[in-house]
Amino acid sequence: MTNKFSQWSSLSAWSVISFTLFAIKQVFSSGYALIPVVYTGWNQGFSSPWVIVVAVLSVLSILIYSVLQWLKFRFKIDKDKLNIKHGVIFKKVDEIPFNKIQNVRLQQPLYFRPMGLYSIVVETAGSKGNEAELSALDYKEALALKKRLMAEQDQHSQTANTEAISNEDSENQHNIVARKSLKELVLFGLYQNNAIWLAVILGPIFGQLDWESMENLQSMQSFWAWYDTNIAVSMVLQLAFAMFALTLFYLLFSLLSIASAVLKYSPYRLTRSGNTLHRTGGIIAKQNDALAIKRIQVVKFYQPLVGRLFKLWTVYFQQVKGHEVEHRGSNNMLVPSMNRNNILELLPKLKGIEATSTQLPHRYQHINLGWFWRRGWLPLLVPAINTYFHGLDIFTEILWVGASIFCLGIYLRYRQYGYVIEGDNLWFHSGLLGHSWQLIALTKVQHVAITQSPNQKRSQLANLEIGLASGNIKLPYITVEDARHIAERSLTLIHNDHRNWI
Incomplete structure (x- = not known):
């Protein structure tokens, strides 16, 4: 199967459906805000014949553009990368190394189900959208292609790179993590x-x-x-x-x-x-997502x-x-x-994510109350100033109620800020009315920054910023001792670790 894709190959003509729907989606995603305007105009007698002409021309333009996209689309697989040629007006050639691929999603949209065709969606580190999509593939071809693309991440897929494996056989090879x-x-x-x-x-x-x-x-x-x-x-x-x-x-x-x-x-x-997570499901559009475990940052x-x-x-x-x-x-x-018991069963099955914690904490170390005092009184300035100049009336009363609710929200946010240091793992807690825990392996840290204001220095407090590939996490108003411990431990762990952090 790999030999088939070693030369430049085109997609099935059925892929025109995908190109057409994607173009329509782009049009609607850019103009969804016009829906209320169109609805209002239609109710007020918006019936010009030009509307029909514009609609027909738009549909024809989308269809012609989609056919041209299909005709210009080519792909092939080299030893260590996926190559794609595409572009109607401007020609583009994309080269996607296997070791940069984060996720490969095998899916079967409803419109491909009668033909038994599937699509492969490839996502790479740092991309803001799908890096590549190969649509209208036969199931065996799509499955073999997916295994080939994830071969760098999954040690157990090396023997399956050149042969198609049936759906039933591949399901039997997977260990259940959650249902x-x-x-x-x-x-x-x-x-x-x-x-x-x-x-x-x-x-x-x-x-x-x-x-x-x-x-x-x-x-x-x-x-x-x-x-x-x-x-x-x-x-x-x-x-x-x-x-x-x-x-x-x-x-x-x-x-x-x-x-x-x-x-x-x-x-x-x-x-x-092996080292890959697979999620399957979907009633209308069947999906099979693959995620390399080592790509997980948090x-x-x-x-x-x-x-x-x-x-x-x-x-x-x-x-x-x-x-x-x-x-x-x-x-x-x-x-x-x-629930907590499910999480207790899940975490040990994710061996390879660097973090070694196996259960969700019940308590956390709160940040210092100074964070709240620095922000909590600010909303009260607006009603206080208005009351001073205009007196207490219905308007200023509403301002006081609104400011009090805002202050309550700031206090609830302060109460949710916290952290737990657990060996080489850091738990970060945040939220407002809901809860959020983030499990961070200190071996995934890219940079740390400790900052202090003059007041924080006097109180032996600091702000800690932890830089990860998935984004920055800030711990405000924690003790200097804890901030230095986290920073020094992180730098010690990654000092001699030359592995690819992605």
Whole structure:
């Protein structure tokens, strides 16, 4: 199979579908903000025949451009790199060394399922998008190509570089790291709900509805009459009703998040083959993501506010900053719906990530209270100044309430800041209403910086910045002793370590 790809090869003609959909996605991702405008104009009689002409020309342009992309696309595999030629107007040649590849994702979109075709997505360290995508490949070809690209990371794949392995055989070779049932994925969609962005998009559309005519509906008048009779009579009942309405709103929007989680991840399965993690799942678009374990820089455990009620965490594997498989809001190799016992079972199976901790800490060392005093009183300046000049009125009262809530948020953030030093590992805790733990192996540290203000010097405090390939982590207002210990230990570990930190 490798010999087939040793010469410049073209993709199947079916790949035109992928090129077309990608072009359409680019158009919509650049113009999604126009949706409310188009919707509003359409309701107001926006029916010019030029709209149809522009739409037809746009579709034809996208189709022609996609066909040209397919005709110009070529790829081949050399001994240690993947070469790709592409470009319609400007010709480009990409060379992707195997040892720079972070992730290889094998996926089967819904539109390829009738033909039994798959796509290979390649991601490299530091890239902000997919480095390469080879679409419309036969399953055996796609699987062999995936194994070839990950051969540098997976010692057990060396004997499989030149032959196609069936799906059943490859599954048997993988050790199970985690499985997730339908119930656990539903819970994941419930507590990981990001429906606020949908509300932002629907807001302008709802603003175009004729609310005055809706108020005249008999059902609405009956509802308000019931509300005035039974709810408006008590402040406690009004607060309870408002909480009920917010909860119902959250649950309704959660249906979209739950459906998305189930469709994307079910049946969820995380396996390990040699030094590579594989995640499989997906109902509409089947996916098979591969991540080299040594590429993991930080293991993050995130628990949003609703997740705290269920005592469930989401585990993220953070890689080199730029592009990460299944990052929140994007694409990140994650493990959903994990309780503390699940995490206790998971961490020992991730041998090779440098960090050696095996369980999530229960407590952490708080940062100094000086961090809060330096920031906590600032929001109160605005209402204080307004009260001094204008006196206490309804406006300044609202300012005082808002400033008090802001101060409370700063205090909650201060209470969440903390750290745990555990041998050659560092746990960093942060959050506001939710929780976040980050597990850092000090052997992955690239640089450290200790800074002190005059007040911090007098109090024997310092700010510590830890530089990692996945980004910087800052520990403010910790003791100078701990800051120096972490910095010196990190530098000692990496001084004679000449391994590739990526």
